[in-house]
Amino acid sequence: MVDPALTQAFWTIIKNSFEVIGAILLIFLVLGVIKHLSDKNSGHQKVINKYFEYKILGTEEYDKQLEHKRNSAQENIIEINYQPYRKREYLLSRSEYKFYRLLREMIDKKYVLFAKVRIADIIEAKPGLGDYISFSKIKAKHVDFLVCHKDPVMLRIAIELDGNSHNREDRRERDKFVDEVFANAGIPIVHIKVTNWYDRAELKTRIRAVDKIKYVVKQKEG
Numbered sequence: 001m002v003d004p005a006l007t008q009a010f011w012t013i014i015k016n017s018f019e020v021i022g023a024i025l026l027i028f029l030v031l032g033v034i035k036h037l038s039d040k041n042s043g044h045q046k047v048i049n050k051y052f053e054y055k056i057l058g059t060e061e062y063d064k065q066l067e068h069k070r071n072s073a074q075e076n077i078i079e080i081n082y083q084p085y086r087k088r089e090y091l092l093s094r095s096e097y098k099f100y101r102l103l104r105e106m107i108d109k110k111y112v113l114f115a116k117v118r119i120a121d122i123i124e125a126k127p128g129l130g131d132y133i134s135f136s137k138i139k140a141k142h143v144d145f146l147v148c149h150k151d152p153v154m155l156r157i158a159i160e161l162d163g164n165s166h167n168r169e170d171r172r173e174r175d176k177f178v179d180e181v182f183a184n185a186g187i188p189i190v191h192i193k194v195t196n197w198y199d200r201a202e203l204k205t206r207i208r209a210v211d212k213i214k215y216v217v218k219q220k221e222g
Contacts, residue, residue, distance in 0.1 A: 091116060095161065095194050096115070096161060099198070100113070102200070102203075103159070106200060110149065111149060111150060111156060112148050113145060113147055114148065115146075117142055117145075118139075119138040119143055119178070123181060123185045143158045143160060143182075143189070144159060145158070145159040146159075147159065156188075157188045157211075158187055158189040159190055160191045161192055162191050162192065175191065184215075190207055
């Protein structure tokens with residue numbers, strides 16, 4: 001006859017074994033779910049806008065799809081590499097746009113108006129020792145507005161619209177440097193304070209007066 005205590009011990013071992021196996025399976029299941037969610041979140045998800053569907057892939061494949069798009073009437077979807085950028089809704093702030101519209105109405109038809117122009121695209125450092133250092137000082141700076149002759153497009157005058165931030169010490173230093181850069185390059189530059197209302201006659205006078213300013217460089221090259 002089988003000992004009841006031995007039988008009880010046997011079934012206890014079996015029960016405990018199933019509990020351990022169940023716990024192990026549950027752990028593996030949880031780890032699998034966590035890994036799946038982690039892979040999903042860390043990967044670059046497709047972002048769809050009205051133009052393209054974005055996905056990671058190589059340049060050659062992108063070129064093939066682009067060529068296919070040009071030669072096909074199919075849906076215009078091209079897969080490209082994800083990059084952490086997005087467009088800004090507006091190029092100009094409200095105050096800048098208000099001033100831009102005013103300038104556009106004021107300037108003569110023989111001129112054309114540009115906004116947010118990088119200084120390094122209109123002024124270059126003089127060749128020689130330290131030219132890269134000079135370039136690095138202007139490469140990340142821009143001027144608010146640039147009035148140019150329309151045909152051919154040639155630089156005429158730069159206009160800076162100064163808000164309250166220009167009262168800071170660092171901004172005053174920046175403005176002084178930019179003014180000296182433009183003066184050395186022979187491009188007139190004028191600063192206009194942001195306001196709720198602009199007197200057109202006064203504004204025209206301020207802009208025209210810049211042409212009469214003569215700059216003297218303290219220390220010439222050599």
